[in-house]
Amino acid sequence: MFTIPESIRPLRDRVRGFIEAEIYPRERELDRPWHDALPVLDELRGKARAAGLWALGHPADIGGHGLPMRDYMYINEVVGRCEPAMAVLGTNTLQSALLLRQYGTPWMREAMLLPLVERGNGVSFAVTEPGVASSDPTQLRTTATLQGDRWIVNGRKWFTSWVDRSDFVMAMCRTEPDGTPVHSAFSMIVVPTDAPGFRIVRDLPVMGLHDVLSGHFEIEFDNVSVPADHLLGPQGSGFKLSQDRLGPGRIYHCMRWLGLAQRAFDLLCERANSRHTGGRPLIDRQLVQKMVFDSYCEIQSSRLMVLHTAGLIDQGDQARVEISAIKVQCAHMVHSVIDRAMQVYGGEGMTSDTPLESMYRHARYGRIVDGPDEVHIQRVAKRIGALYNGGSAWDFAAR
Numbered sequence: 415m416f417t418i419p420e421s422i423r424p425l426r427d428r429v430r431g432f433i434e435a436e437i438y439p440r441e442r443e444l445d446r447p448w449h450d451a452l453p454v455l456d457e458l459r460g461k462a463r464a465a466g467l468w469a470l471g472h473p474a475d476i477g478g479h480g481l482p483m484r485d486y487m488y489i490n491e492v493v494g495r496c497e498p499a500m501a502v503l504g505t506n507t508l509q510s511a512l513l514l515r516q517y518g519t520p521w522m523r524e525a526m527l528l529p530l531v532e533r534g535n536g537v538s539f540a541v542t543e544p545g546v547a548s549s550d551p552t553q554l555r556t557t558a559t560l561q562g563d564r565w566i567v568n569g570r571k572w573f574t575s576w577v578d579r580s581d582f583v584m585a586m587c588r589t590e591p592d593g594t595p596v597h598s599a600f601s602m603i604v605v606p607t608d609a610p611g612f613r614i615v616r617d618l619p620v621m622g623l624h625d626v627l628s629g630h631f632e633i634e635f636d637n638v639s640v641p642a643d644h645l646l647g648p649q650g651s652g653f654k655l656s657q658d659r660l661g662p663g664r665i666y667h668c669m670r671w672l673g674l675a676q677r678a679f680d681l682l683c684e685r686a687n688s689r690h691t692g693g694r695p696l697i698d699r700q701l702v703q704k705m706v707f708d709s710y711c712e713i714q715s716s717r718l719m720v721l722h723t724a725g726l727i728d729q730g731d732q733a734r735v736e737i738s739a740i741k742v743q744c745a746h747m748v749h750s751v752i753d754r755a756m757q758v759y760g761g762e763g764m765t766s767d768t769p770l771e772s773m774y775r776h777a778r779y780g781r782i783v784d785g786p787d788e789v790h791i792q793r794v795a796k797r798i799g800a801l802y803n804g805g806s807a808w809d810f811a812a813r
């Protein structure tokens with residue numbers, strides 16, 4: 415049931431071949447800040463487009479290949495083996511593209527969505543705010559007030575990824591008056607980054623990462639004025655849109671983390687076989703065998719969970735419990751597998767002579783980005799608990 419379908423295998427092999435031949439050898443060159451890495455990135459993106467490997471997960475009507483979620487899983491787990499591959503193959507825009515495709519007006523489609531997919535960057539997403547526990551977005555302080563036919567936006571956001579290369583920011587703002595039910599009080603407002611009053615305050619240092627996919631910024635809206643038609647989706651639907659964007663995004667992260675874990679597992683097992691102490695390879699030591707065993711179990715179980723979730727989504731199920739569960743499970747899994755591989759590499763595993771230390775830093779923030787573990791754990795428990803509270807049950811066999 416979970417073997418790679420023959421219909422998708424040739425494409426998967428091509429993606430893997432491209433990553434191994436074109437991206438792995440240039441990984442160090444891409445492990446630099448955006449502007450420094452741009453010439454290499456542009457060159458590789460050109461090759462990816464020419465090879466027909468651009469934006470594979472995007473719907474066909476916006477320039478992608480329109481793969482079903484389960485098929486895309488088999489592709490995206492290969493993409494995940496190498497962090498910059500996401501940027502090279504134009505898959506990093508998928509979350510924002512899906513949101514704009516669903517809710518964008520015709521001008522947004524022309525000015526934002528199509529260029530976003532074609533260029534591989536151009537739109538950022540801003541929910542999180544400094545000084546606010548943003549995993550509870552009811553507390554967000556940024557406001558947008560309708561004055562005549564214009565929204566006036568004020569506030570600060572941070573961790574706004576890739577805004578230095580974006581023409582637009584989709585910002586979650588409080589738009590409704592006090593007394594409005596809080597989950598209907600926010601809207602998503604589109605702000606051009608060249609609007610007067612918009613400012614990048616600073617580039618946030620994140621885990622010492624400076625690769626092409628880094629770039630997380632604090633930004634400010636100081637009386638920024640945008641036309642009324644810069645409202646994305648219905649007024650008051652900020653919460654829904656935010657969840658609509660983040661939900662599928664979480665499963666895409668999980669797919670890529672499986673690929674990252676596969677690479678770490680390969681490195682772990684190769685090293686355990688080739689490194690000797692006391693006249694024996696490390697793989698003969700029980701403590702190292704346990705690392706291989708634990709990693710095998712964690713990767714395999716996570717992979718089956720992600721495939722199962724992808725299948726549910728293909729059937730039209732929102733799979734909210736499953737998505738929250740895999741987000742937590744996979745973030746821990748990839749962190750642990752990379753950690754073990756680093757351990758088996760000894761001191762070398764701490765250096766950038768192997769890709770492991772960079773992989774580790776990327777993996778660590780997985781437990782926080784798009785909602786910390788604790789929030790997802792709580793959601794799963796609440797949803798399942800409510801079933802039992804209502805006299806029903808969570809039936810694994812029915813999912």
Ligand SMILES: Cc1cc2nc3c(=O)[nH]c(=O)nc-3n(C[C@H](O)[C@H](O)[C@H](O)COP(=O)(O)OP(=O)(O)OC[C@H]3O[C@@H](n4cnc5c(N)ncnc54)[C@H](O)[C@@H]3O)c2cc1C
Binds near residue numbers: 546
């Ligand atoms: C690399 C990176 C990129 C990011 N990109 C973006 C982006 O592009 N756009 C954007 O808007 N945001 C982005 N974020 C922000 C990210 O989504 C938030 O950091 C995350 O949602 C948590 O919000 P917070 O930092 O305010 O943590 P807080 O809400 O302050 O939570 C802090 C901690 O409190 C605990 N906690 C919170 N809630 C509960 C609970 N219910 N029960 C128990 N414990 C709890 C958890 O341990 C949590 O980690 C990015 C973050 C990172 C690290």
